Amino acid sequence: MDTPELLHRTLLYALHLELGAKMVPFAGYEMPVQYPAGVLKEHLHTRAHAGLFDVSHMGQAFLSGADPAAALEKLTPADVSGLKEGMQRYGLLLTHQGTIRDDFMFSRLAGEAPLYLVVNAGCKEGDFAYISAELKGAATLTTRNDRALLALQGPEAAKVLERHSPGISDLTFMRVVRASVAGAPAIISRTGYTGEDGFEISIEGADAEKVARALLAEPEVMPIGLGARDSLRLEAGLCLYGHDMDDTIDPVEANLVWSIGKRRKTEGGFAGADIVQDKLLNGVAKKRVGILPEGRAPAREGTEIAWNGRIIGKVTSGGFGPSLNGPLAMGYVESEFAETGTKIELIVRGNRLAAAVAAMPFVPHTYKRK
Template sequence: MAEPAAAEHLKRTPIYALNVELGGKIVPFAGYEMPVQFPQGILKEHLHTRAAAGLFDVSHMGQAFLRLENASGDVDTRHDAIAGLIETLVPGEIKGLKPGQIRYTLLLNDQGGIRDDLMVTRPADPKFAGTLFLVVNAGTKDADFAHIAAKLKGRARLDRLEDQALIALQGPKAAKVLERVLPGVAAMSFMTIAPFTWERAQLFVSRSGYTGEDGYEITLPGNIAVPFARVLLADNDVAPIGLGARDSLRLEAGLCLYGHDIDETTTPVEANLTWAIGKRRKMEKNFPAADIIMGQLFDGAKRLRVGVKPDGRAPAREGTEIVDANGAIVGRITSGGFGPSVNGPIAMGYVRPDLAKDGTPLGLVVRGQTLPARVAPMPFIPKRFHKP
């Protein structure tokens, strides 16, 4: 638990009052007063999201536009220029994004460690040519934006979208629900963005999320966020979901939580996120610490992030030591708990590469006892992203 004394410094999202009204249990998280759960509780919220649709206030996350200082040329030339700049900081294929396409990538430090994971979007509208839309984690947003602004100073300008809220609507019924409010969203492809208008306000709707389900993330002006959320919540298929279920949903989906599963000391190769390194980027080797990361790609890393499934019912929490058959410590759990849809304990953590194969038996030291577990493929549940 965080210090109650720090409460006065905590910020509130534009949806805070609604979160309280809906009975949200408010806790400090990444400098904000956020709902960890609503009255139905984490377990039911989790299952509701997988069965219908969950509404999440994720306005604490960092949203910004990165724009060329001196934009010139046609639409693709401008995109190439701004993409080339961000590509000096991330290993993802950004130049290759089509208008309206979103990419998950990693902000790297000079040692190949991960400063943050983020979404980079090329807006669909040609009037935004030479602009990228960034969404970063709440806990790292100040440092991320300062880093990007400093590194690209004079060439690109970073404008934080402080007045914008971010609402995620996730689950198999998200498309049906949102289509009624914003006709056209159901036809969107996964990992694309499109502009919409609601009550004369401009919204950016991304078909994306972090739950393993189909869904949307909606950027909208803070002053209409509550009425917009109310319209969605009026649908019987929609329930408000707190950070607790957000965490169990992303863990079941095998997705990393920044600061836990990945941080400044873990590389993309160790974190098993090599798919986030673009093919062209690997050949060009022009991202931060490319020599270290490419070295690990060829020669292997000293540890790898894997899924871990305890054989029994006892959850293994973050920090749990992982041991081999001889009892030697071979790694540590970085996220662990109970998966409501799996109906059992699940975890992820780092192990020696020779122990990273699916099915490898491991021990987890829980309250002084070594409990049997196995390396398990992730995601722990089948992903159900929308495919057109």
């Protein structure tokens, strides 16, 4: 028998149990994979109304110093210095080999010098140690694992949050603000991981349960577990770190070049810049693509991808999309097969199933841009 892993719990652990969640180990935490409604209903509810996710396992931190943006640019090819006040942006944290150590969100809060960072749960300890060590002398990282993080996602999220944070619905996509929610001080961004309009709400640990209960009490809101979080993000074409990218993959292969600032492409000055710039110029051997199987059979992570019987890649995330009402996947294929519409085969249980390279997102994003 395996030695049981010592698992952390978020501040909402008791609430998850009260709501009837099925708890599973994830990234070192005991997390709700689903509630009694089940993955399918939770997924569809989020796309139709609003879903509340506990994502407190993610790593939150502030980066301070004389010029934290210039410092952070040493580790990410994103344009950090150009980020305006009140804005949030997506970035990749790179190794010195130009591969992806993690992906993260960074924000510049109005009137505040430190940058606010959110990194993946499974990477946070390593990320924070890496950032602290690499930026020593230039910037100071203050981790805030004591804070909670909630995501309220779906077409009715704004209407719901407005009741607890008047004026918040004026915030547009990728903007961030300090505001009060249900009487608790919060950092609220209009972002998420579902492809839907929605918010991420960072609050003090002591307020976590109060805020979660206030939002769950709204008739539009249902608690949503990690199962539906995964199917929602896959339909939205969003990467899951450790699956769709890791430290063997570079930003060009991962098809995340859009996250590299224009200035940064030419100027460089980030970890692995020479390697990334070379790949930008000369191309890469494989690329991340979306995949739509023609039949009903899902192709799971690890499924081999073939073309005329020759293996050309592998699925990195795959399953069933409840909103798509069919199977979907993403994976890596040799670059010459990365064109949308290319016919490929998925080797599922020894059978070659017809599929095609597809554009992502699979389900259109509904972000509130203006």
